[in-house]
Amino acid sequence: xxxxxxxxxxxxxxxxxxxxxxxxxxxxxxxxxxxxxxxxxxxxxxxxxxxxxxxxxxxxxxxxxxxxxxxxxxxxxxxxxxxxxxx
Numbered sequence: 001x002x003x004x005x006x007x008x009x010x011x012x013x014x015x016x017x018x019x020x021x022x023x024x025x026x027x028x029x030x031x032x033x034x035x036x037x038x039x040x041x042x043x044x045x046x047x048x049x050x051x052x053x054x055x056x057x058x059x060x061x062x063x064x065x066x067x068x069x070x071x072x073x074x075x076x077x078x079x080x081x082x083x084x085x086x087x
Contacts, residue, residue, distance in 0.1 A: 032062075032069040042079065053082050 030037070039046060053059050059082075060074040 030072045033072050033075060034070075035068050038070055038075070041076075053078075056082075 033041065035046060038049065042049065044052075054061070059078055060071050062069045062071070
């Protein structure tokens, strides 16, 4: 008879690592966010974004035509600093 033992913690860790790597790859694929992506990433409405940090001088944004774009890497850095300042 064949008996198989599975280390559930090791499988959970491998699964978590695989998801994290995939998310990092996805993040690096996006150079810019648009307003839809910014709202999705912050879990905020457009009005909340406008009222809280959009008009801050160091918030990275670029308007091309009638559409706003946000450099993904710089925006993530800004948002992390901004959130920590709210403490």
